[in-house]
Each structure stands twice: as structure tokens, then as C-alpha cells.
Amino acid sequence: MEKPSKIIIDTDPGQDDAAAILLALASPEELDVLGLTIVAGNVPLSYTSRNARIVCELAGRSDVAVYEGALKPLERPQVTAEHVHGKTGLDGAVLPEPTMPVQPLHAVDFIIETLRHEEPGTVTICTLGPLTNLALALKKAPDIAPRIKELVMMGGGFFEGGNITPAAEFNIYVDPQAADIVFRSGMPITMLPLDVTHQLLTTKARVARIAALGTDVSRAMVGWLEFFERFDEEKYGSDGGPLHDPSVIAYLLKPELFSGRHCNVEIETQSELTVGMTVVDWWRVSGRKANANVMRNVDAGGFFDLLIDRLGRL
Ligand code: RIB
Ligand code: CA
Numbered sequence: 001m002e003k004p005s006k007i008i009i010d011t012d013p014g015q016d017d018a019a020a021i022l023l024a025l026a027s028p029e030e031l032d033v034l035g036l037t038i039v040a041g042n043v044p045l046s047y048t049s050r051n052a053r054i055v056c057e058l059a060g061r062s063d064v065a066v067y068e069g070a071l072k073p074l075e076r077p078q079v080t081a082e083h084v085h086g087k088t089g090l091d092g093a094v095l096p097e098p099t100m101p102v103q104p105l106h107a108v109d110f111i112i113e114t115l116r117h118e119e120p121g122t123v124t125i126c127t128l129g130p131l132t133n134l135a136l137a138l139k140k141a142p143d144i145a146p147r148i149k150e151l152v153m154m155g156g157g158f159f160e161g162g163n164i165t166p167a168a169e170f171n172i173y174v175d176p177q178a179a180d181i182v183f184r185s186g187m188p189i190t191m192l193p194l195d196v197t198h199q200l201l202t203t204k205a206r207v208a209r210i211a212a213l214g215t216d217v218s219r220a221m222v223g224w225l226e227f228f229e230r231f232d233e234e235k236y237g238s239d240g241g242p243l244h245d246p247s248v249i250a251y252l253l254k255p256e257l258f259s260g261r262h263c264n265v266e267i268e269t270q271s272e273l274t275v276g277m278t279v280v281d282w283w284r285v286s287g288r289k290a291n292a293n294v295m296r297n298v299d300a301g302g303f304f305d306l307l308i309d310r311l312g313r314l
Helices: 015-027 045-058 107-117 133-140 144-146 170-174 175-181 203-209 216-236 246-253 300-311
Strands: 006-009 031-039 066-068 123-127 147-155 189-193 258-263 265-267 278-280 293-296
Touching: 006 015, 006 246, 006 293, 015 031, 015 045, 015 144, 015 216, 015 300, 031 045, 031 107, 031 246, 031 300, 045 066, 045 216, 066 107, 107 123, 107 133, 107 144, 123 246, 133 144, 133 175, 147 246, 170 175, 170 216, 175 258, 189 246, 203 216, 203 300, 216 300, 246 258, 246 300
Parallel strands: 006 031, 006 123, 031 066, 123 147, 147 189, 189 293
Antiparallel strands: 258 293, 265 278
16 A cells, blocks of 8 residues: 655635545545645635635544635735635535634745655645745745645636636636746646536536535535536536536546646736736647646546545545
């Protein structure tokens, strides 16, 4: 039996982040969650910090170390997404306020100290929100870049376009400068863009399978999904909405569910029309060096089988 992979989850919960955190915590044989680092994104930091701890306590894991990070993006004004996630970011289920603590160390320092302490090439960073914390860590401690085993990130889009603007996906749009720093860092990157997550729809049949688990976790998840998907069902006219963030954890657990290719990705940071766009050279026409393993296809049935099986363990 291989030892579990050491991961840090950087997150802005959000209902889909919650599903990703639960999937990771339900997989202790494969994943050793060293800590959750929190960033402002879907909702302000006070709510994303609260929400991360609500999710840990729901999973019976008040022992998880939670570290608060960036309050706002590096340069651009803060953008949040209450219109999608609700005022709290976890609308759809009513759960007790968290009692577990936030760690005193800042998230950026936790990332730096963990990467300097652990063996090089043994810690995977999973980002589910804007890349502000990771970019700040790289600026403060450039020596950590070669120590990161891999960044697996939900963000961006190419043939699928954007979701917060016609060109940009939310996580990148909120902090394009941070994304630019990360994509130029040279660290191994696997990117789960909208092109993948828009194939992962929370259809009524899939939500019913989660409900059938009949647990506190499944009841909360159903409430969150039914709230969270309404915005995208309206926008896309689909049965269910895309479940973005758990794709990052599913990739770590079952990479064979996904396929894509190594190509160049650059971030638009200047044009007001397309700021936050991930310019993905899928057809390799630019001659620019490949810097990311960009996923494009996913076995959606296999993904939901994995997610529902693991949620059933909590
Ligand atoms: O665009 C989708 C991403 O933005 C997801 O991570 C969602 O949680 C929001 O952060
Ligand atoms: Ca997120």
C-alpha cells in the first residue's frame, strides 16, 4: 500500500469547494490533507474561513488545520459571487456555526513553511479558488517553486469560454496577476478548466443518488447543490449545473477519468475586454513553451460514481 499523497487545499468555499473538501477528507488512504488555506473568492474571507470549518466539522474532522490567507486580489478590486453561491457562500443547507479554530499562522506562511519542511517533490497544491495565496507565497519565497510536486487547479477555460465574462473563468478573473505569476513559475501544473467541469452536471438523477445516501453529509450536499445549480441551470438551460471543484480531487484519486494535453497557457492581464482569459495554445500554433497539462475530457459517469461512493463513507 502506497503512503497517502500530501496535499494542501487552497479554497474559497462555495458549495462546490465543499464537495471537493469532503471528497478529499473521505479519501484518507490516498490523500493526507496537511491543511486548508483559505482565500477570498466566492464570498469574502470571513465567510470562506467560516465555511471551510463548517465543512470540516460536518465531516467530523475538526482536527483539520485551517489557515486564513488573502483578503483580496494582488491588484484588481475584489469580485465575489454571492449571486451564484448566496450571501454566506454555503446557502442551501443550515448547519451550526463552527467551533474549531483558525490556525494562527497566515496561509501564505503555512504554504512556504510546509514546502520548505517537507521533502522536495512530495507536496501537491490543490487550488479551488483565486490563486492569490499561492502567488503571494511564490513572491515571498521563490525557492518553493521547484519544491512543489504539482499544482492541480480548477480554473480557466478555452473552447468553453468564460463564466464570469465571455472570456474569463471566475477563479482566474478575480486575480489574473496571481494566475500569471503561477503559470510563469515553472511548477508542474494540471489545469481543470470549464471545458472539463461543464461536463460534470449535477443532474436530478445524480442528486437523487446523493440523497439516497441518507446521511447528514448527503443532506447538506443535496441542499447545497440544489441551491448552487439553479444559477447555471437558468444560464445554460441544462439539467443540473457544473460541479467544478471536486474535479481537482477526483483527478488526484483517479487521473484515468481525465484526458488532455501538455500545452502553453498564458493569462490576459491587460485588456479590460478579456482580462482573466486563459489563452490555451491547444493546437500548439504559438511556439510558446508548454507549461500546463490541460484537461479537456472527463468520464462524467465515473466521476460521479467516485464522488458518491466516497461521500457515502462520511
Ligand atoms: O468558475 C468556477 C470556480 O469559481 C469554482 O471554483 C467556484 O467555486 C468558484 O470559485
Ligand atoms: Ca472555488
